[in-house]
Amino acid sequence: MTHVFRSLLAALAATCTFALGACGGAVAESPPLEGATIGGDFTLTGKDGKPVRWADFDGKYRIVYFGYTFCPDVCPIDMQNIGLGVRQFNKEHPDLAGKVVPLFITIDPQRDTPQVVGAFAANFGPSVVGLTGTQAQIDAVAKKWAVFHSRRDGSSPDAYLMDHSRGVFLMGPKGEPIALLPAEKDAKSVATELAKWVH
Template sequence: MPQNPLARAAIIFGAGLAILALGIASYLYLQPKPAINQAQFDSNATGAQGSYGGPFTLTNDDGARVTNDTYAGRYLLIYFGYTFCPDVCPTSLSVMTQALDRLDSEAPKKAAAIQPLFITVDPERDTVEVLNTYVDFFHPRLVGLTGSPEEIAGVTADYRIYAKKVTEEGASDYLMDHTSAFVFLDPQGRFIRLFTHGTSAQEMADALAEVVKN
């Protein structure tokens, strides 16, 4: 450290600015990312039903090509995530599994009318084989879907899902920053509601039971 008081003060001041800048950058990075919003898709909102979602063609975790018509007539509970996710995705899928298990025991016909889907936002790593192993950790009816980067980009855009690759300096691999919410659609593919991250299994089970008509 320089002995000159002015030089010492300048260094301390500069270090303080650097710390402040780092703090601001960290704060901005940790802010919620663009995401789908419940109010934005409220069924009473003008044009909400007509402008959300759309047809898709993807590959399921058994290697078969499927489309949205494959699941016609069923309610869809869709989560967009990735298998390499360290915490948020497995937590959310565990909540979904608990909710469907409760519905299976309390109202099995209603539970059977719901098709849970896991659509990857990381098609580079989430191959058919990887998805097939991953979905086995959760609900037995959960189907994993993947596709080409272009197919995944199309479906995430249609469903307004934010997803971006994040590579930290010095890391050997990347993470995916993405919207964490379940999209719930009726048998005609129309938006019903979101289940945001933090929804409890009981809340989800109760809401599903209230909506499903079976």
């Protein structure tokens, strides 16, 4: 399954416009995802079974990650780096603490009930919000973020894996795309990138 997680799908690459001049560091950087046509409004379901809307997080920087709780390897590691990275960022920038909210959106709503996804999200920090919904809702949200996901059947109806693209999106207070966070590296890298964009 690891080959699926090497990078975001070509669809994401096609929608994201990167400013080459921003990579040099000699001049002020523009957000790498500035102007990208990803993200958008949604209504999903939180851990208590109540609706959670994208607009509920207006005014906050949102970290958006798509995965599933039964993921055997990549998702828990990425979420751990996100959670620890946010914690480190808050410690180093107490004046900005509380301005960042991580969202974990399942791509496996069949197994990830509100209670399951809520408990999973809580493992990575009190500010992490776990979200699920109907399959149609999840498919629609994943499409807005250009996230690929596909079920790979196993030996029984409940023993299956989900293939999905890997990306950690930092969205701004108005819901605008800012950058991809390097959660595949470590928590320090996440905190460093947050410090670059969160003000």
